[in-house]
Amino acid sequence: MALSGAKKDGRQLKIYENTDELSTDLADYIAELSEASVKERGVFAIALSGGSLISLMSKLCEAPYNKTVDWAKWYIFWADERVVAKNHTDSNYRLAKDGLLSKVPVVPSHIHSINDTVSAEKAAKDYEFVIRQLVRTRIIGVSDISDCPKFDLILLGMGPDGHVASLFPCHSVLDEKEEWVTFITDSPKPPPERITFTLPVINSASNVAVVVTGGSKAEAVHLVIDDAEPDRPSLPAKLVQPTKGNLVWFLDKAAASKLDGTKFSE
Numbered sequence: 001m002a003l004s005g006a007k008k009d010g011r012q013l014k015i016y017e018n019t020d021e022l023s024t025d026l027a028d029y030i031a032e033l034s035e036a037s038v039k040e041r042g043v044f045a046i047a048l049s050g051g052s053l054i055s056l057m058s059k060l061c062e063a064p065y066n067k068t069v070d071w072a073k074w075y076i077f078w079a080d081e082r083v084v085a086k087n088h089t090d091s092n093y094r095l096a097k098d099g100l101l102s103k104v105p106v107v108p109s110h111i112h113s114i115n116d117t118v119s120a121e122k123a124a125k126d127y128e129f130v131i132r133q134l135v136r137t138r139i140i141g142v143s144d145i146s147d148c149p150k151f152d153l154i155l156l157g158m159g160p161d162g163h164v165a166s167l168f169p170c171h172s173v174l175d176e177k178e179e180w181v182t183f184i185t186d187s188p189k190p191p192p193e194r195i196t197f198t199l200p201v202i203n204s205a206s207n208v209a210v211v212v213t214g215g216s217k218a219e220a221v222h223l224v225i226d227d228a229e230p231d232r233p234s235l236p237a238k239l240v241q242p243t244k245g246n247l248v249w250f251l252d253k254a255a256a257s258k259l260d261g262t263k264f265s266e
């Protein structure tokens with residue numbers, strides 16, 4: 001059970017005693033959104049990130065979710081990807097495949113990973129093209145207020161520097177307003193070449209979850225959630241503010257340890 005379900009600036013905060021409890025609730029949350037989306041739209045368009053997120057989703061491979069989730073209706077994308085071969089250890093696709101997608105009955109043709117044989121620039125363009133086709137056929141919804149895709153759920157992690165997807169602090173991609181998917185070749189965290197959803201796409205989703213664990217991220221969590229040091233350039237995670245969608249932060253106690261005035265009440 002979450003120790004706190006407080007709402008702060010439009011963000012719902014869920015804080016857990018440990019990562020095991022967080023994983024259980026995260027699996028429930030994803031399964032419920034999947035069910036609601038399949039009921040409403042007939043499909044579930046979900047965008048994953050890499051990093052620690054995938055192991056935190058591992059309960060989805062277990063009972064009851066492995067049987068109860070309508071996996072055939074899932075369409076899977078990546079909010080960011082490292083531009084490396086799909087079998088490379090740095091690949092977010094490989095991480096998700098090994099940790100989740102190979103263990104549940106998703107439809108292989110519904111897994112939309114990037115073209116790993118071209119440059120970062122071309123991979124971003126190709127990925128946006130694929131997303132545009134799927135918006136046209138409404139596999140991915142469309143925003144009511146712009147032409148942006150409206151994913152049913154975008155799952156993000158956050159680095160200790162406050163980056164989300166491959167949107168890094170003070171990088172010019174934070175200002176990208178036109179493209180849905182863009183690229184960088186100078187990521188401060190290796191590998192340097194990456195593609196990433198832009199903020200307009202992230203903020204057009206119906207649901208966004210930011211999943212953060214560990215004490216090394218406590219300071220960034222405090223800066224974002226408590227709006228500490230408001231004069232400092234915004235951390236990318238702070239710019240995640242869905243226009244009409246829901247935003248939930250899943251934190252373990254260590255990641256939440258520097259939050260102002262958090263009351264750990266159940």
Ligand SMILES: O=C1O[C@H](COP(=O)(O)O)[C@@H](O)[C@H](O)[C@H]1O
Pocket residue numbers: 049050051052053080081082092156157158159160163164165166189
């Ligand atoms: O490089 C990346 O880092 C972030 C955060 O990873 P974590 O291991 O600290 O959770 C991740 O969300 C992103 O997808 C990935 O490319």
